[in-house]
Amino acid sequence: MRNIQLLIEYDGTHYAGWQWQKNEKTIQETLTGAIEQAIQEQIKLYGASRTDAGVHAFGQVANFKTISDIPPERLLLAINFYLPCDITVKKVTDVPESFHAQYGAKSKIYQYTLFNDWIRTSLNRYFCYLYGFHMDMNKIVTAARHLIGTHDFTSFTTKARYEKDRIRTIKSLDVKKEGKYIYFTIEADGFLYNMVRTIVGTLIEIGRGKIMVESIKDILDAKNRKAAGPTAPAKGLCLMEVKYDD
Structure with missing residues (x-):
């Protein structure tokens, strides 16, 4: 099992914030969908900060665990392929299993x-x-x-x-x-x-x-x-x- 860290940039104008919300388009939901399409596997995505509706990010951090063996450089391209132009994953990194984007933030x-x-x-x-x-x-x-x-x-x-x-x-x-x-x-x-x-x-x-x-x-x-x-x-x-x- 791998633990993958993402560095993310997004324009939050047309989103109801980071966190999943019923009947609302969010960053977390959109990004999760793109990742699952890229690796053909269901995942749970954790974000460092639950930005509000209309708020943007230059350096949001998230992580998810996967059994996929796709290398980071290819995974970066694959995830971005399925994302809309107002969300971009800037970096993909393998991190220790204990890393958690939200709880590990200082x-x-x-x-x-x-x-x-x-x-x-x-x-x-x-x-x-x-x-x-x-x-x-x-x-x-x-x-x-x-x-x-x-x-x-x-x-x-x-x-x-x-x-x-x-x-x-x-x-x-x-x-x-x-x-x-x-x-x-x-x-x-x-x-x-x-x-x-x-x-x-x-x-x-x-x-x-x-x-x-x-x-x-x-x-x-x-x-x-x-x-x-x-x-x-x-x-x-x-x-x-x-x-x-x-």
Whole structure:
């Protein structure tokens, strides 16, 4: 029995997220179907991150077990042959039997892209949030620093009642502006539902002066979703990398 690791890129625009859902088209379902066609065998596919509807991935990781003896380089071509153009397997690797894409992940890096202009970008319209208002970048960067570390992020999830453990550790949160684009890059040991998008929505409000920089501590302490800012749209979010122990 082999354990196969996949490195995957996808445009999540037309999918209801990663995870299987009844009567909905998902990344997991589509990818599983392509793999099963390629190896002529039923498999169970495990993904590192359950990205939401409309969210993209540059570095999603998944794994499955198989009795197939197709070499990785041929398996890569075969799986991609059966996939639609908005999902691509970039790498296929044999890994130890104990490897699990979800449970073995040590941290994940997400990037949120905002296009700060009133005139839309046609080429990147599915991959960034169009937002025309002026924002104070110094306030955003300062507020972002207060979120780094281990905190209870109840105020930053829309499904707190389903999350037993709402403590997460943000290892880094960088905000950079390049031309009209603003990139929010965040690495953490895990994320609650809509956590990244709510953090971005809150930082946007701080940049506009609607929420004070000093309020971040109060928002965390409140443990109440109503204390934070709005949830930024899904299309600006992309899973960049999943990290594992060497």
